Amino acid sequence: MPLSFFALREAQVLAIVDYDAGNLRSVQRACRKVGLTAEIVADPRLVESAERIIFPGVGAATSAVDTLKERGLDKALLSAFQKGTPILGICLGAQIILEHTEEDDRDCLGIVEGICTRFEPDDPTLKVPHMGWNGVEVTQPHPLLEGVENGDEFYFVHSYFPRPSHAGNVYAVTDYGTSFCSALGRKNLFATQFHLEKSGRFGLSVLSRFAHWDGCLTT
DSSP states (O other), rough: OEEEEEEEHHHEEEEESSOOOOOOHHHHHHHTTTTTOOEEEEHHHHHHSSSSEEEESSOOHHHHHHHHHHHHHHHHHHHHHHHTTEEEETHHHTTTTSEEEEEEGGEEEOSEEEEEEEOOSSSSTTTTTEEEEOEEESSSOOOOGGGTTOOEEEEEEEEEEESSSSSSGGEEESSSSEEEEEEEEEEEEEESSSSSGGGGGHHHHHHHHHHOOSSSSSS
């Protein structure tokens, strides 16, 4: 039974945004492993009032943005961001926080300046989507990446990748024919192109730090 609006406010649990983008249950199970009480919610009031938010997703950007707008979740996410609520984006949630995606030439949420671009590798041995384990290189410190070493491997499944306009929003990069942004952030929002819930102990370590992150960029 899903929590009511008032029960969620009282419990101060984490909201996993439900916009029919898949993979939500595995994110919820990963949260449980690090001691986070997480509820999957589609009500924008629950998202806006949550103590912290995870914005995951797999699938097509167009249908995802359409569903966000239809449910009023786009405005709820923006309001939560503006209030300083800690927000964690995962995979598709790391792409549609940007201004625009090349996938169907679609405008997105615009929380972070930049666009989402499709892989076009020159090397024919590199398949799209980029799928499997790959290393990350931390480009600047972030509280959620504390303890992550260059070369630590995380799990990826994606055909598009984020390209923030400003280097200051890039926190990690990964090589797949080209060096691409695999972790980005702005203020109280942090997002990873890799799947934390599928990345074993390294992914769980980021989730564990998110459980205690206050949204500030300094520890």
